[in-house]
Amino acid sequence: MARTTGKHFSKKFVFFLSFSGLLVAALIADFLWASSSSSSSSSSSAYISTASIWALENSGSSIIPIVENKAHKRGTVKDKKDPVPGRVLSATFADIPAPELQWEKMAAAPVPRLDGAAIQIKNLLYVFAGYGTIDYVHTHVDIYNFTDNTWGGRFDMPKEMAHSHLGMATDGRYIYVVTGQYGPQCRGPTARTFVLDTETKQWWDLPRLPVPRYAPATQLWRGRLHVMGGSKENRHTPGLEHWSLAVKNGKALEKEWRTEIPIPRGGPHRACVVVDDRLFVIGGQEGDFMAKPGSPIFKCSRRHEVVYGDVYMLDDEMKWRILPPMPKPDSHIEFAWVIVNNSIIIMGGTTEKHPVTKKMILVGEVFQFQLDTLKWLVVGKLPYRVKTTLVGFWDGWLYFTSGQRDRGPDDPAPKKVIGEMWRTKLSL
Structure with a gap:
């Protein structure tokens, strides 16, 4: 009796296990099919x-x-x-809430510029080179006078000088121009360096950089011209090298560049600022467009880029200190900064790619880095998102010109290269 009951129970148990196994298998198959379909x-x-x-x-x-x-x-x-x-x-997912600023449109630059350069000396903004289109680069300098808000005084650059992705710094009279890309599209860099005497409009050479670089962080600090990072000769690989050259009154005091401590993170399109005897390197990216292999015109080809908001400071012991990062990653800001009331102001740029479309996203905020507290603030919005702005400050007015703006309020991807000039009263 007991055995009969046990056999009967065993058959039911086996049937239950078999049925359960089939059910589980069916569920797994259904899940796998759904996952495959979804993927x-x-x-x-x-x-x-x-x-x-x-x-x-x-x-x-x-x-x-x-x-x-x-x-x-x-x-x-x-x-x-x-x-x-x-x-x-939303295509505007990366925008940061910011106060509205009242912008006034001024006289546009004589030509539109992308990846140009600019240096302010007193009431004059010297605007250099840059792309007019991807197939055309400028070979001259335009000057904006903040006193009467007019453009004028155009003059040519040396024929051997790079046309975009320049490194640049000034001592208040002489402008030092270092390396950069020679020609349109994604052509190669040059190691040539030059000096402009802004009073006489005369140019002359300095010793060549040890190797060519695209858009290195460049600044005068403690009597030496410092050049750091940028992209290497293929336009994409970040460089970490750091060189300096002793200069005075537009002349080199040495025949060769001196090797300095490498920068912690390489790459182009960064702001490099000296204030209160401190050297700051802000933002930037790793990677950039490259020339398409075999292209006779060096046609630009997209590569992976990583945009970051890192901030570094070189201290008295020639060591790099890491400071609080920007409110969001920001690149294409090498001439998008100005010093106002013990703060560094940075306008526009590019940030991380859109997570779905992978398109470049432009920046429309105005950032403030307080030098006493080392804190970041978002102090306003630009009239539109824009990269490679050329920035100046005069008599309480914050100016920007040139660059590449967005496609509209709902589309932060880049479109039109501009020469517009805007200004706003800035109170900090």
């Missing part, structure tokens, strides 16, 4: 960047990561802006 029709959920988290914490907003539907790429869905209704990631 074939959508990409991975987009990350939320540090910048957007910062913005969320300070705005009270919320963002739901979007899942991009690849059907859009095949043209099977008409509304490309809304692949998943109700889960749209």
Whole structure:
């Protein structure tokens, strides 16, 4: 009796296990099919960047990561802006809430410029070179007079001088121009360096940089011209090297550049500022466009870039100190800064790529770095997002000109190269 009951129980138990196994197998198969189907029709959920988290914490907003539907790429869905209704990631996700500023439009520069350079000496802003279009570069200098708000005094650059991605610094009369890209598209860099006497408009050479560089951080500090980082000869690989040259009154006091302590993080498009006997290097990126292999015109080809907001300071012992980072990663700001009331003001730039479209995102904020507290503030908005601005400050007015602006309020991707000049009263 006991054995019969045991056998009967065993058969029921085996049947139960078999049924359960089949059910589990069916569920697993269904899950795998759903996962496969999902992966074939959508990409991975987009990350939320540090910048957007910062913005969320300070705005009270919320963002739901979007899942991009690849059907859009095949043209099977008409509304490309809304692949998943109700889960749209705004194209302006990286904007940081900021006070509104009252901007006044001034006389535009004689030509539009991208990746140009600028140096302010007293009431004059000297604006150099830059792209007019990707296939055309400027070979001259324009001057803006802050006193009467007019452009004038155009003159030519040396024929051997680079046209974009320049390193540049001044002692108040002489402007030192270091290396950079020679020609349009993504042509190679030069190691040539020059000096401009702004009083006589005369140019002359300095010793060549040990190797060519694109957009190195450049500044005069303690009687020496310092050149750091930038991109190497292929335009993409970050350089860490740091050189200096003793100079005085526009002349080199040495025949060769001296090797200094390498910068902790390499790359181009950074602000480099000397104030109160302190040298700061701010923001930048690793990587950049490269020339397409075999292209006879050195056509630019996109490469992966990492934008960062790191801030470094060189101290009395010639060691690098790490300071609080910018409110969000920011690049293309090498001439987008000015010193106002013991603060460094930085305007515009580029930040992290859009997590879904992977397009470049321009910056529309005005940042303040307080030199006494070493703290960052967001003190205003530009009229639009824009990169490679050329900035000046005079009689309480903050100016910017040139660069590449966004496609509109709802699209932070770059579009038009501009020559516009704007100003606003800045009270800090």
